[in-house]
Amino acid sequence: MSEWQLYNRKGQEYFSIDSWLQDGVDIAFTTRRGGCGTGAFEACNLGLHVGDQAEKVLTNRRNxxxxFDAELGQAVCCQQVHGDIIQSVNKSQQGQGAFRHEQAIPNCDSLITNTPGVFLFTFYADCIPIFFFDPVHRAVGVAHSGWKGTMAQIAVKTLKAMEQEYNSRSGEVHIAIGPGIAGCCFQVASDLYDKVNQAFTGYNGIIKTTDSNEFYWDLPETNRQMLIKYGVKPHHITSSNLCTACHPELFFSYRRDNGDTGRMGALIALKH
Ligand SMILES: [Zn+2]
Structure with a gap:
């Protein structure tokens, strides 16, 4: 199965993709359930920068x-500033940002690696997690693509970085778009609506207008179409059709919870 499915291992609930696991990729997108956080952070908050108690977050991160039978010290985190900078990492960055947010790679929203056992670990509450896997040159990546990252086409820039670093080719790379805020819930103001129309001419159905003249932007679909335009094969892309704002039982949502909320985690590594 090359679709996102819900898994539970060692008491931790997460979404993953069977075909990627079979190909030796450790991939997970967590839900909010099963951790030790309380209140707005109930329960599996993985963000160290959102006001939760650090010890609880580290316990959740370790779980x-x-x-994947790995240690938190194998993870690499970046500060996620809604920019479009990509960092290629290896064993020398392991542990950066895993235990302290201040030590995460600064000014960076996308991580790539071709070193097995280096876990790329990024955090989300509505922004779109985009996972990359090149089965030919054995490399993986993950991009944090919120609306700013989508405007900046960080997904395409991540592919370009993989081409440069690992000789990846867009026609060979597999993409998994994880849960994030979708077109049902991501309302945008008219000035952003205009910018989206300018930036994405020729895209199909990425913004819907309601009868009361409200605009809803479909970020996952915009990312999917931009990747196809860049040369990714449509059958190499799998999209989770789960909206984080629509599912309070499964996900934290920055917009739904007015900013007072936790973060889910996107984790990816090469097993070999
Ligand atoms: Zn929704």
Missing amino acids: VLRI
Whole structure:
């Protein structure tokens, strides 16, 4: 199966993709369930920068790495500033940002690696996690693509970085678009609506207008179409059709919870 499915291993609940696991990729997108956080952070908050108690977050993070029998010190985190900078990492960056947000790679929203056992670990509450896997040159990546990252086409820039670093080819790379805020819930103001129309001419159905003249932008679909335009094969892309704002039982949502919320985690590594 090359679709997102819900898994539970060692008490940790997460979404993953069977065909990627079979190809030796450890991939997970966590839900909010099963951790030790309380209140707005109930329960599996993985963000160290959102006001939760650090010890609880680190416990949750360790449990997530344990899905793949790994240690938190094998993870690499970046500060995620809604920019479009990509960093290629290897064993020398392991542990950066895993235990302290200040030590995460600064000014960076996308991580790539071709070193097995290096876990790329990024965090989300509505922004779109985009996972990359090149089965030919054995490399993986993950991009944090919110509306700013989508405007900046960080997904395409991540592919370009993989081409440069690992000789990847867009026609060979597999993409998994994880849960994020979708077109049902991501309302945008008219000035952003105009910018989206300018930036994405020729795209199909990425913004819907309601009868009361409200605009809803479909970020996952915009990312999917931009990747296809860049040369990714449509059958190499799998999209989770789960909206984080629509599912309070499964996900934190920055917009739904007015900013007072936790973060889910996107984790990816090469097993070999
Ligand atoms: Zn929704």
